Amino acid sequence: MKNKSSMKIHFRNGCLALVLGSALAFPAASADPEAIVDYRQGVMSSLGGNTAASAAILMDGVDFRENLEKHARILAEFTRDIPALFPxxxxxxxxxxxxxxxxxRETFENRAADTQEAAEAFYAVVRDGGSEQEIVAAFRDMGQxxxxxxxxxxx
Known part of the structure; x- marks a missing residue:
């Protein structure tokens, strides 16, 4: 017979699988337009926050340089979703x-793609240890x- 701890783990894992499976089986539950707008606003606020934090590091000399790569990565990752955020x-x-x-929509998607490419370029130059001038130039390109x-x- 299994001990209580093992049974709890199996029960918890079963519940987790059920919840995750339900989310995949019923995607319409997340299709509420107002919920999508809320999510979109959260993601766009996150993009703005990571852009502002990057600017504070690069332009204002705030002493959190070790976080710049994280901010750049988040920008690169979340800009991929921009068109999908506006169904x-x-x-x-x-x-x-x-x-x-x-x-x-075509112009919007092209602009979103340009932004995503610029964010990817910014992340790449930060990640790969580019010069300060290269990093600032890539950041400015992304901002534009x-x-x-x-x-x-x-x-």
Whole structure:
């Protein structure tokens, strides 16, 4: 007979598998447009926070240089999701997205791809130990790409 500790572990693992399996089996539960807007706003706020933290390190000389690679990695990872964060039907509630996100989707997706490429380049130069000038240039390129998208697609 199994001991209580082993049974608890199996029970916990079974519950975890059930929860994860349910999430995969019922993806429509996450399709609530307002929930998607909330998630989108959280991700975009995270991008803004990591950009601001990177700027504080690079431009203002804040002494958290050891965190720069983490900030750059997060920017590279989360910018991949930008187009998916704006699915059809999520022009609801309180948000800053302009209608052009959905009506000029091709331009929006191109700008998002440019931003993602710039974020990847920023991460690569930080990760690979580029010079200060290379890192700052890549950061500025990423910022310009973000701004270009915001100019046309954010209120």
């Amino acid at each position: 059809e039907g999520t022009d609801v509630g309180d948000h800053d997205a302009r209608e052009a996100v959905w009506t000029d 790409s973000c701004r270009a998208c915001h100019d046309d697609f954010r209120r």
